[in-house]
Amino acid sequence: MPFLNVERLKKVKGERRKVTFTDSLPALLLDDNEFIFVEPAQFALTLTNVGNSAINVEGEVQVALKVPCNRCLQNFVLNLNLPFSETYYEKNQPTHSGQTEEWIAYSGDVINITPEVMTTVIMNLPMRFICSEQCQGLCPVCGVDLNQEQCSCIQQDIDPRLAKLQELMKS
Ligand SMILES: [Zn+2]
Ligand SMILES: [Zn+2]
Structure with a gap:
């Protein structure tokens, strides 16, 4: 010390x-x-x-x-x-x-x-x-370290406005 x-x-x-x-x-x-x-x-x-x-x-x-x-x-x-x-x-x-x-x-x-x-x-x-x-961080879906390997998860990055439109079309 x-x-x-x-x-x-x-x-x-x-x-x-x-x-x-x-x-x-x-x-x-x-x-x-x-x-x-x-x-x-x-x-x-x-x-x-x-x-x-x-x-x-x-x-x-x-x-x-x-x-x-x-x-x-x-x-x-x-x-x-x-x-x-x-x-x-x-x-x-x-x-x-x-x-x-x-x-x-x-x-x-x-x-x-x-x-x-x-x-x-x-x-x-x-x-x-x-x-x-x-640093790519971890995949939010499967948790792999994206700096080390690729995964085949689909990263759902839907625009919130589009999501709303989809909702409307469903109803
Ligand atoms: Zn890191
Ligand atoms: Zn993944």
Whole structure:
């Protein structure tokens, strides 16, 4: 899990440090479904001491999440490049002048950013998971994966106006 060591950084106001590293993330729980990260997340972050040992963390996180396609139901890897921006304040320090309710408390020399990273992933998930724009999905009649095989089902796509006309002709 991603931890930031701020032992030295927290001592000097205005001090800035860039860090890049990879680290694994726990499975993501969403609506009773568990999604797994297929490879370690990549972090590129800039840490800035904004005073009173408060640390601003800003940069990018790249993750690869295994999800099922909404159309064909096959699992695929969704790559996301996420902006990350949080400020952490030292619990025992006096309140910082620019502090807001969104700041997150830390204590000691290490900040665990895992909860905020997970929230960032959830906030940036697309509304629907689609494996590819060309995904044909499943046949609504027999259920075969139309990306893999063809079926001989007749796709009834009757124009609603025509359907009405047929109704009228019957009566
Ligand atoms: Zn698909
Ligand atoms: Zn079919």
